[in-house]
Amino acid sequence: MLILCSNDDGYLASGLHTLVAAARSFAEVCVVAPDREQSATSHALTMHAPLRAHRIDGDTFAVTGTPTDCIALALGALLDRRPDFVLSGVNHGPNMGEDVLYSGTVAAAMEATILGVPAVAVSYAGEDPVGIGEYGPLLANLLPQLVEKRDFPRETLLNVNLPPISPTEVKGVCITRLARRVYVDSLTRAVDPKGRPYFWIGGGGVEWTAPEGTDFHAVERGYISVTPLHLDLTNHALLADVEQWNLHL
Numbered sequence: 588m589l590i591l592c593s594n595d596d597g598y599l600a601s602g603l604h605t606l607v608a609a610a611r612s613f614a615e616v617c618v619v620a621p622d623r624e625q626s627a628t629s630h631a632l633t634m635h636a637p638l639r640a641h642r643i644d645g646d647t648f649a650v651t652g653t654p655t656d657c658i659a660l661a662l663g664a665l666l667d668r669r670p671d672f673v674l675s676g677v678n679h680g681p682n683m684g685e686d687v688l689y690s691g692t693v694a695a696a697m698e699a700t701i702l703g704v705p706a707v708a709v710s711y712a713g714e715d716p717v718g719i720g721e722y723g724p725l726l727a728n729l730l731p732q733l734v735e736k737r738d739f740p741r742e743t744l745l746n747v748n749l750p751p752i753s754p755t756e757v758k759g760v761c762i763t764r765l766a767r768r769v770y771v772d773s774l775t776r777a778v779d780p781k782g783r784p785y786f787w788i789g790g791g792g793v794e795w796t797a798p799e800g801t802d803f804h805a806v807e808r809g810y811i812s813v814t815p816l817h818l819d820l821t822n823h824a825l826l827a828d829v830e831q832w833n834l835h836l
């Protein structure tokens with residue numbers, strides 16, 4: 588079995604190295620990852636600049652683009668055979684609730700799913716990525732179980748979040764749905780040394796609506812969260828209602 592690993596924190600990220608080491612314990616592994624941090628690039632595809640892939644060693648490439656670029660290049664050009672599975676992460680930081688819409692880590696797994704390769708995104712829900720390294724043995728045990736279930740439905744990927752605690756304290760695995768998060772005061776306004784205003788997105792606080800059964804609820808209580816994500820964003824329940832609007836030209 589060949590597993591392609593990628594991420595959005597760049598090929599040097601410690602979270603990726605933990606993922607690769609865990610994957611190597613049960614499969615052949617190749618790595619195609621961005622050459623620098625590409626967090627929060629979502630599903631961006633580079634279309635107005637050339638992309639270059641630098642071979643770091645025999646089976647590792649660093650690409651001058653986004654996580655989505657990495658998966659497209661890996662499958663279309665860099666690998667001499669199609670991977671059986673794609674793993675993305677381990678992201679330095681959580682990807683829960685609406686985060687999955689901004690996340691480059693999740694987007695890499697989505698791109699693989701679109702291209703017909705089953706995929707799992709893995710994120711560590713802590714501030715300090717140092718804790719990720721401890722998860723190596725746990726991931727070496729958990730990931731093969733997910734990979735063996737790889738006939739999950741088409742257009743579906745799995746989004747895994749690891750709680751920011753020692754793996755020895757993890758209580759178990761919860762299958763979850765996405766929570767809802769609201770960013771509070773996340774736009775910072777300030778003035779630069781030349782007196783010009785600037786804005787900085789990020790920071791501020793976060794409020795969660797996270798009832799039982801959601802990813803945030805599980806991770807907060809010391810469980811690993813596994814959320815199946817579907818690529819079809821259609822609100823099927825609303826189709827009949829919108830039909831009733833009788834839109835016409």
Ligand code: MN
Pocket residue numbers: 595596625626627678679680692
């Ligand atoms: Mn990231």
